[in-house]
Amino acid sequence: MSAPRTLFDKLWDSHVIALREDGEALLWVDRHFVHEGSHHAFRQLDAKGLTVAEPALTFGIADHYVPTRGRPHIADPEVAGMVERLSANAARHRFRLFGLDDPAQGIVHVVGPEQGLTLPGFLIVCGDSHTSTHGAFGAYAFGIGASEVAHVLMTQTIWQRKPKRMRITVNGRWGPHVSAKDLALHVIATIGTNGAQGHALEYAGPAITALSMEGRLTLCNMSIEAGARCAMVGPDETTFAWARGRPFAPAGAAFDDAIAAWRRLATDPDSAFDRDITLDGADVAPTVTWGVSPEDALPITAKTPFAQSDDPARASYIAGALQYMGLDGGMALSAVRVDRVFIGSCTNARLEDLRAAAAVLRGRKAVVPGLISPGSSLVKRAAEAEGLDRIFTEAGLSWAESGCSMCVGMNGDLVASGERCASTTNRNFRGRQGLGARTHLMSPAMVAAAAVTGRLTDVRSLPALGS
Amino acid sequence: MERFTTLSATACPLGLSNVDTDQLIPARFMKRSRAEGYGGFLLHDLRFEPDGAARTSFVLDDPRYAASRILVARRTFGTGSSREAAVYALWDYGVRCVIAPSFGDIFASNAVKNGLLPALVSDADCERLLAELARSPQPGLTVDLEALTIIGAGLSLPFSLDPVRRLQLLNGWDDLDLTRRHSAEIAGFRAARPSWTWPTPPSARV
Numbered sequence: 285m286s287a288p289r290t291l292f293d294k295l296w297d298s299h300v301i302a303l304r305e306d307g308e309a310l311l312w313v314d315r316h317f318v319h320e321g322s323h324h325a326f327r328q329l330d331a332k333g334l335t336v337a338e339p340a341l342t343f344g345i346a347d348h349y350v351p352t353r354g355r356p357h358i359a360d361p362e363v364a365g366m367v368e369r370l371s372a373n374a375a376r377h378r379f380r381l382f383g384l385d386d387p388a389q390g391i392v393h394v395v396g397p398e399q400g401l402t403l404p405g406f407l408i409v410c411g412d413s414h415t416s417t418h419g420a421f422g423a424y425a426f427g428i429g430a431s432e433v434a435h436v437l438m439t440q441t442i443w444q445r446k447p448k449r450m451r452i453t454v455n456g457r458w459g460p461h462v463s464a465k466d467l468a469l470h471v472i473a474t475i476g477t478n479g480a481q482g483h484a485l486e487y488a489g490p491a492i493t494a495l496s497m498e499g500r501l502t503l504c505n506m507s508i509e510a511g512a513r514c515a516m517v518g519p520d521e522t523t524f525a526w527a528r529g530r531p532f533a534p535a536g537a538a539f540d541d542a543i544a545a546w547r548r549l550a551t552d553p554d555s556a557f558d559r560d561i562t563l564d565g566a567d568v569a570p571t572v573t574w575g576v577s578p579e580d581a582l583p584i585t586a587k588t589p590f591a592q593s594d595d596p597a598r599a600s601y602i603a604g605a606l607q608y609m610g611l612d613g614g615m616a617l618s619a620v621r622v623d624r625v626f627i628g629s630c631t632n633a634r635l636e637d638l639r640a641a642a643a644v645l646r647g648r649k650a651v652v653p654g655l656i657s658p659g660s661s662l663v664k665r666a667a668e669a670e671g672l673d674r675i676f677t678e679a680g681l682s683w684a685e686s687g688c689s690m691c692v693g694m695n696g697d698l699v700a701s702g703e704r705c706a707s708t709t710n711r712n713f714r715g716r717q718g719l720g721a722r723t724h725l726m727s728p729a730m731v732a733a734a735a736v737t738g739r740l741t742d743v744r745s746l747p748a749l750g751s
Numbered sequence: 752m753e754r755f756t757t758l759s760a761t762a763c764p765l766g767l768s769n770v771d772t773d774q775l776i777p778a779r780f781m782k783r784s785r786a787e788g789y790g791g792f793l794l795h796d797l798r799f800e801p802d803g804a805a806r807t808s809f810v811l812d813d814p815r816y817a818a819s820r821i822l823v824a825r826r827t828f829g830t831g832s833s834r835e836a837a838v839y840a841l842w843d844y845g846v847r848c849v850i851a852p853s854f855g856d857i858f859a860s861n862a863v864k865n866g867l868l869p870a871l872v873s874d875a876d877c878e879r880l881l882a883e884l885a886r887s888p889q890p891g892l893t894v895d896l897e898a899l900t901i902i903g904a905g906l907s908l909p910f911s912l913d914p915v916r917r918l919q920l921l922n923g924w925d926d927l928d929l930t931r932r933h934s935a936e937i938a939g940f941r942a943a944r945p946s947w948t949w950p951t952p953p954s955a956r957v
Contacts, residue, residue, distance in 0.1 A: 302936050412832075534951055545945065716778075
C-alpha cells in the first residue's frame with residue numbers, strides 16, 4: 285500500500301514531467317494567464333524569436349492598468365499602448381484575450397474561476413503574486429516573475445522545487461459579520477508575513493468547508509501575504525457546483541470524468557504535514573490593519589501598539605509604521621477617522637463581497653467619498669441586476685468598471701498623499717495605493733461600516749435599521 | 752545570464768525590514784521600457800521627496816555608500832508583488848547582491864534568474880554586518896559564492912543559498928537550455944494529459 289498523500293502531494297505528482305537529481309522538477313502548466321503588465325516577458329520571447337508553445341492554454345486579460353471610468357477610451361497614452369500591446373500579442377500568438385471591450389473582462393483572479401478556466405487538479409501560473417487565489421479550487425496555483433512567464437510561454441512548463449506541506453485547520457464557527465477576510469488577516473497576524481514561507485498551505489476543517497467559493501478565493505488570495513506561494517482548499521460539492529456549466533469547463537461525460545478525478549484529490553487520512561496548525565473560528569473578530577504590513581492586523585476592538593519591544597529592530601519598525609500611518613501608540617482603532625473607502629480587487633470584489641457591503645449600506649449614507657470597482661464585468665452586471673449599484677450610488681459612493689484599480693493604483697485610481705483609506709484590498713504597504721497613501725485593510729462589510737461613520741468601525745456595533 | 756562567482760564591492764547597510772517590492776520600485780514606474788534603465792526608480796519614494804528633491808538622509812545616498820553593489824537589509828526583503836521590475840531596479844542601479852535573513856520567495860527566484868545573488872544570513876550575523884558597515888570608513892565586502900562566505904569590515908561570515916540556485920548563478924545557466932533537454936518528455940506528458948484538462952471553447956460545446 286502506498287503512503288498517504290496530501291492534496292498538494294497529488295497535485296505535485298500529477299504534474300511532474302521530469303525530476304532532476306538535485307530535486308528540481310519540471311512541471312506541466314495547465315493554465316497560464318497573462319496581463320498587460322506581462323510585456324517584459326513577451327519582449328524576452330521576441331528577443332529569442334520564439335512563439336507561444338500552447339496558445340490554447342494561454343489566456344490574456346487586461347486588468348492591472350485599465351481605467352475604471354470613461355471606457356473604452358484610455359486617457360493615458362502609456363496605458364493605451366500597454367493594452368494595445370497585449371491585444372497585438374494575443375492576435376500574433378493566437379491566444380484568447382479578455383480585452384477591455386470583452387463582456388467578460390475583469391481581474392484575472394476573478395475571471396479565471398468565473399469562466400471555468402480555473403478547475404481542481406490544475407497547475408495554474410500567472411505573473412502576479414495573487415495567483416494563489418485559484419488554489420481555492422484545489423489547484424496548485426502560484427505567482428511567477430517575468431522570466432518565468434517567458435519560460436512558460438516558450439515551453440508550457442516551469443521548474444520548481446517541491447515546497448514543504450503546511451495545514452491550517454479551522455474548527456468552530458465565527459459570529460455574524462465575520463468573513464473569510466477577517467480569518468485571512470487573523471491567520472497572517474498569528475503566523476506573520478514569513479509564517480508560511482517555503483510551504484504549500486492547505487486549509488481544512490469545518491469552518492473552511494462551510495465557506496462559499498468566494499470566501500475560499502479570498503482566503504487563498506491573502507495567503508501570499510503570509511509568505512505562502514500557494515494555498516489550497518480540497519475540492520468538494522461546493523467546488524463542483526461552481527464549476528458545472530462554466531463556459532470553458534468540460535461538459536457532459538467529460539465533466540463526469542473530471543469530477544471522478546477531482547474526488548480523488550482530497551488529502552488522505554493520516555497524511556503527514558511539515559507544519560500543522562489548528563485555529564478556532566470563534567476567535568476571529570472583525571479585523572483591521574493598523575500598520576504597513578498585512579501582519580499588522582488586530583481586532584477592531586483593540587488599540588494600536590506602542591513602539592516598545594525587547595527587540596530594537598521591532599520597536600523601530602512599529603515607530604516607523606505608526607509615523608507613516610499618522611497614528612499614535614495606544615489609540616483605539618475605532619477612533620481612527622478615514623478619508624475615503626475602496627471596495628474592489630482580486631481579494632474582495634466578487635458578488636458575495638458586494639452583497640455584504642450593500643447589506644450594510646442599504647438605507648444609509650456614506651460620510652466620506654468612495655469607489656467600488658467590481659471584480660469583473662460579469663460581477664458588475666450581476667450586481668446591477670440585483671440593484672446593488674443603486675444601493676451604493678444612493679449611499680453616495682461611485683460605481684465603476686472592473687480592474688485592479690485602487691488596490692495597486694497603476695490606472696490612476698489613487699489615494700492622495702496623507703489620506704486614509706478603508707480598503708478591501710490585500711496590501712497596506714507604504715505607497716501601495718498612491719504616494720503617501722495610508723491603507724487600512726478589512727472586509728467589505730467593515731469598509732461599508734467605515735463609510736457610514738467616517739471612522740474604523742465595528743460593523744457589529746451599527747444599529748439595525750428598521751425594515 | 753551573467754555568472755556570479757566572487758564580488759568585492761562597497762556594501763550599504765540599508766537596515767530596513769519588510770522592504771516589499773512596492774517599495775523597491777513603485778508601480779507607477781513599471782509602464783516604462785526597461786531600455787530606459789530602472790536604476791533611478793530603486794527605492795524611489797524612500798530616496799526622494801514628493802517634489803522630486805533627494806532626501807539626503809537616506810542611507811543609500813550617503814557618499815560613503817556611493818557605488819554600492821551590495822545591500823544589507825533586515826528580514827523579509829522583497830515580499831509582495833511578483834514584479835521582476837524590483838530586480839531590474841536593483842540591477843540597473845548596480846546592485847549584484849542583497850544580504851538579508853529572509854527573502855520573499857518570488858523575489859529570490861526572480862533575482863537568481865537575472866544573476867543577482869540573494870544571500871541568506873542569520874539575524875545575528877545580519878546585525879553584526881549592519882553595525883560594522885555603519886562604523887567602517889571604507890565599507891566594503893567580498894561575497895564568495897564558491898565558498899559561501901562574506902568577508903570584510905573585520906568579519907568573516909557564512910551565508911546560504913539553495914544549492915540549485917547556487918549552481919545556476921555560478922554557471923550562468925538559463926532555464927530554457929535545461930528545459931530543452933527534456934523536449935521528448937514534455938511531448939509525451941502533453942499527449943497523456945486527460946481530455947478534461949483541456950479548455951472547452953464555448954463555441955465547441957454541444
